[in-house]
Amino acid sequence: MAQTIDRLDPTATKNGKSGPDGAATANVDLVVARRQRQAKKADSTAVYEATQSQTDLGSPLVAPDGTLRMVPDMGRSVQIVGTVVNVDVNDGPHPKNIRGELGKAMNHWYTKTIAKDALMRATDNSHTSDKRNFLTTFTNAASKGAVNPQRTEVPDPKVMSKHIKAVALHLGASLVGIAAANPAFMYAAGSRYVQDGEANDVYQKMTPDELAKRFPYVIQATVAWDHDTLQAHRHHIGDLSYHCSTMRNAMVLKSLEGYIKELGYTAIRGAVNPQGAGLAAGLGELGRNGMMITERFGARVHMQDPILTDLPLFADKPIDIGVEDFCKICRKCASNCPTNSITFGDKIVYNGIKKYKINWLSCYKIRPFVADHYGSCLTCVAVCPFTKPDAWWRRVGGKLLSGAPIPARPPIIRALKWIDDKFWGEFPSKRVRFMGYDSGLKVGEHACTIEGCTAEHSEPQQIITGNVGHYAPIKKNTEAFVKRS
C-alpha cells in the first residue's frame, strides 16, 4: 500500500532493534512525540467521525494522494513510528507451520497428531480426532447468511453503539469495544482468514485502504478465561480455560455478525488484526508478554477475529490503565517464561510499530516436546499481576494505579508487585484439580487422585496432600532449549 508515514532512520529498525548509539533512539522518540501530537489533534476526526474523516481530503487521516494515513491511536503501549507493511495472514505461525516452513517435527505435531486426552480432543481444533467433535468448526465457518434488504435506520450512531455493546454482552461477551477502522491494522490485500477457507466475497481482493473506507468500524468482543483453572498453566487444565472461552467467543462473534446482517448492514471477518483493533477500541493495553491486558481480567482474554462493518457506530478511545508503566518495572512474565521468549529489555521498533516484541518462534517451537502435558503454555498470562479474579480488591488496585498521575505510578507499581509476589508467588505453581485432572501429580505420572472413586484403574490410585502443582517443563531444563537473549 501507499507510503504515508515518515520512514525512520534505517539504523533504528535494522534487524528489528534500535541502533547501538543514542541517535536512533532519539529519532524514534521524536517521531513518537510527533505521532502522539498528531493522534491527539486527529482525535475528533479519526476516532469520533471515522466515516467522514476517511473520505474527506484535508482530514488528518487522509493523505494528499487520497490514501489513508496509518496513524491510528492505540494508546501508550503501542505506537506507530514508521512504515507499517500490512501483514499477510498466511505469514502467521500456524500457516507457516502447516506449509512445513518450521520443520518436519513441528508440521507433524500440528497437522497429524491427535491429543491423547479426550477433553483436549473435544476442545482443541488441531488435535481433535474428528473436526466435527469441535464446536468452533461450525461457529467459526464462513457466514452463509444474507444481509437483510430492509435496513434499520441509524439516526444516532452513539445510540447504536450503546445497543451493539449491550447486544454483545447479552450474547455472552465479557468485554466489547468499537474502533475506527484503519488500514494499519488490516491484513494485507487479498489475505482474509476464515477457518473453513471460504471467505470468498466481493471484498476479498480489497486493499487495506479500500476496506477501511468501505467499512469504517471494527467491533471487538471477547470472553474472559476462567481464572482458577488458568492457574494450572502448562497443564491440560489451563488449556481448558483458554479453549473453552475461545469456543464461546467464536459463538458470540458469529452471533453478533449475524445480528448486524439482520440489521441490514455488512459484517465481514478475517480482515483485521485482532490486537490492533482491541487496542484502538480501548479494551486494554499491550503488555510485555505481547498479550492484551485488560482492566477487569488482566491478560486472561484472547483477541479473536473482530467484525469489520459499515453499521454506523461511535468509536471508543484507547485506555490507559497503567500497563505501560507496570511492564517497565515488573518483568514477571519474562522471569517465568519457560522458553525465555519474553524480553527483559526495552521496546523495539518492528514493522514500524514500537512495542515489546516476543520471540514467537521459541514460544511456538517448544509445543511438540510438551504435547503430552499441555497444548498452550499460558504462563505469561497466568503469572501477570494484572491477571486476577474480577473482585473488588482487584478493582481497587487497578483504580489506584490508573488514577495516579504517570510520574507517581512507579512507587505504586513496586508496592503492588511486592504484594503480588508475596500472595501469589514469584514463580506461581499452585495445585489445581478439575474433572479428575490434578496438577498435584508429578510430571509424567498418571493416576486417579479422587477419593471415593471405586473404578479399577490401570495405575494405582494416589492420595496427594499439599497445594503444590507440578508443571512441565521445569524452567532450568528450558535454559538449554532457548538461551536468554
Add this chain to the structure above:
Amino acid sequence: MPRRSGGLSQLRDDLSRVSGALRLPWKRSKHDDDPYWEAFINRPAADVRNLIPEIIGKAAEGNIFPTPSELHSPDVMASHLKELARYLDATSVTGIVDLSKQDPELAHGFPYAAVTAVHADNDPYVAPGVGGQTAKQDGQFVPFIVACWIRELGYRGSVKIEVSREQREHLAVAAGIATRDRDGRLTVPKLGTRVHIGEILFTDLPLQADG
C-alpha cells in the same frame, strides 16, 4: 398433574414468583431506553442462517473415538459431566436421568440422558429475534461440547434427537433439577422460573442418575 412441592421448596417457589411479578416502581429495565432492543428480542430473522441455533442445529456429529478411555466410577463420571457443564456456562444446572425408568420411546435406545437448564431472559419459544434465541444458543452450547467430550471418550453421545418442549421439561423434573410450581410452571431452584431446558444429551456413558 403439576407436582406440588412443600415446606422450603414451596417457600422458594413462592419467592421466585413474587420476585418475578413485583418490580419496584423506580427500577427500570436496563434496556428501556434502547430503541432497538425490542426488535433484537422479538423480530424474526430475515435469514435464519444468521442465527447460531440454526448453525449449531445443523452441525453434524463426529465419530466416536475408537479406543474407549479409562473411566472413573459412575458417580464420579456424573460429577465430572456436571462440572464440565457448569464450567461451560456458570449459570447452567445439569442433571442426569435414568432412561430405563422412562418411556422407551423417549429413551431412543440410550440408558442415560443429561438435562441442562440455562437462564433465559426471554423464552426462546416465543421470542424469535436474535436476542430472544440467546437461551436456545446457550442450551445448545453446553450439551454440544459435553457430547463431543463423551464421543472422544469412546462412548455414544448425541444431541441430535428431536425432543419436544413438554418432554424436555418432563426430563428436567425427572433429573431432579426442576420442579413444577402450583401453576404448573417449571422452576429451577438456582434460576427461578426464567429457564430454558437445552438440548437433551443422550448417552451410554456409565453415569449415576439423579432424581
